[in-house]
Amino acid sequence: MPKAKETVLEIDLKALQHNFEYLKSKLKSNTKLLAVVKAFAYGSDANIIANYLQDLNVDYFAVAYVSEGVALRNAGITTPILVLHPQPTNFKTLIERCLEPSLYSAKVLNEFILVASEEKQTNYPVHIKFNTGLNRLGFWETDVDVIISKLKNTTVIQVRSLFSHLAASEDLNEQEFTQQQIKSFKSISDSFSDKLGYKPILHLTNTSGIINYPDAHLDMVRTGIGLYGFGNSTEEDKHLKPVATLKSVISQIHNIEKGETVGYNRAYTSKGFEKTATIPIGHADGIGRHYGNQKGHVTINGQNAPIIGNVCMDMIMVNITDIDCQEGDEVIIFGKHPNACQFAETGNTISYEILTAISQRVKRMFLK
Ligand SMILES: *Cc1c(COP(=O)(O)O)cnc(C)c1O
Numbered sequence: 001m002p003k004a005k006e007t008v009l010e011i012d013l014k015a016l017q018h019n020f021e022y023l024k025s026k027l028k029s030n031t032k033l034l035a036v037v038k039a040f041a042y043g044s045d046a047n048i049i050a051n052y053l054q055d056l057n058v059d060y061f062a063v064a065y066v067s068e069g070v071a072l073r074n075a076g077i078t079t080p081i082l083v084l085h086p087q088p089t090n091f092k093t094l095i096e097r098c099l100e101p102s103l104y105s106a107k108v109l110n111e112f113i114l115v116a117s118e119e120k121q122t123n124y125p126v127h128i129k130f131n132t133g134l135n136r137l138g139f140w141e142t143d144v145d146v147i148i149s150k151l152k153n154t155t156v157i158q159v160r161s162l163f164s165h166l167a168a169s170e171d172l173n174e175q176e177f178t179q180q181q182i183k184s185f186k187s188i189s190d191s192f193s194d195k196l197g198y199k200p201i202l203h204l205t206n207t208s209g210i211i212n213y214p215d216a217h218l219d220m221v222r223t224g225i226g227l228y229g230f231g232n233s234t235e236e237d238k239h240l241k242p243v244a245t246l247k248s249v250i251s252q253i254h255n256i257e258k259g260e261t262v263g264y265n266r267a268y269t270s271k272g273f274e275k276t277a278t279i280p281i282g283h284a285d286g287i288g289r290h291y292g293n294q295k296g297h298v299t300i301n302g303q304n305a306p307i308i309g310n311v312c313m314d315m316i317m318v319n320i321t322d323i324d325c326q327e328g329d330e331v332i333i334f335g336k337h338p339n340a341c342q343f344a345e346t347g348n349t350i351s352y353e354i355l356t357a358i359s360q361r362v363k364r365m366f367l368k
Pocket residue numbers: 036084165205206207208222223224225226
């Protein structure tokens with residue numbers, strides 16, 4: 001790996017392939033795999049990640065919004081793309097770019113049928129989402145008959161899949177609740193398919209669901225965080241490889257006397273003669289202010305350097321008093337060790353947040 005000369009997010013495509021194959025090894029051979037590439041593929045680079053996965057014959061993609069699906073089509077993605085949370089104002093664009101909507105309420109279903117018929121569509125593939133306990137998006141079990149009667153009265157749409165989302169698949173203290181969700185989804189999807197007269201694809205599990213609930217894989221699974229190297233448990237993290245490494249460099253070193261302060265609002269006071277390094281990465285790059293004041297730390301030449309004072313927009317200052325290092329040396333924020341999950345914990349958050357927070361200003365570099 002080349003040493004960083006500026007702030008970069010290094011993306012290891014071989015690690016992605018490893019994770020893809022590891023997750024596939026958990027599935028039956030005929031279970032489809034949907035790769036979730038929303039939010040720039042969890043902060044990495046959706047176009048390159050999706051093209052790489054498309055070459056590995058992934059079955060489906062999902063994004064959150066229509067604009068993300070449009071970007072993938074522009075990047076040459078021809079694999080089906082499920083849009084998890086489309087807004088009706090974008091339905092025409094969605095149809096023009098052959099994106100497939102999740103329809104989760106009567107209002108959204110009606111609006112989609114209207115736009116699809118204006119666009120002279122027949123059998124346009126849609127995905128019906130049910131709420132089984134997350135209480136975020138989705139029809140209720142009691143809506144089945146209304147949806148079915150709408151579907152029987154139109155030829156413009158066809159149901160490609162039925163799905164729901166688990167609320168606590170990573171939390172083994174919530175197994176009872178999760179089993180209830182699985183049961184509820186199976187009952188909804190059975191009755192829906194019976195009334196519909198054909199069998200849509202059924203899918204329920206995210207990464208932790210794949211790992212913890214093999215009986216709930218159904219026809220397809222949806223994986224996001226697992227592809228990027230995290231399994232929401234230290235045990236699973238051992239089998240996965242982090243795809244993203246966030247690196248930077250030391251811009252400047254300062255020697256300060258006891259009682260001097262560092263950074264805005266003089267938040268840090270030196271306890272003696274100390275050495276600090278200034279790193280060109282700040283809250284505008286995704287390192288939130290909650291990592292400041294010695295909560296988070298970076299790694300320089302294998303040693304911990306705590307972030308001192310407040311995180312600035314474009315910089316952080318770290319304590320390097322006991323570290324042998326020079327201006328221009330590489331700095332690791334997260335990667336293999338500590339990984340993004342461990343770094344996130346120091347800021348009281350989770351891998352998902354730190355990964356997706358890395359802003360577009362940070363240059364992406366790819367290892368093939
Ligand atoms: C984001 C998302 C996923 C992916 O979840 P991971 O925990 O990252 O695997 C799956 N399904 C839905 C509906 C999502 O919104």
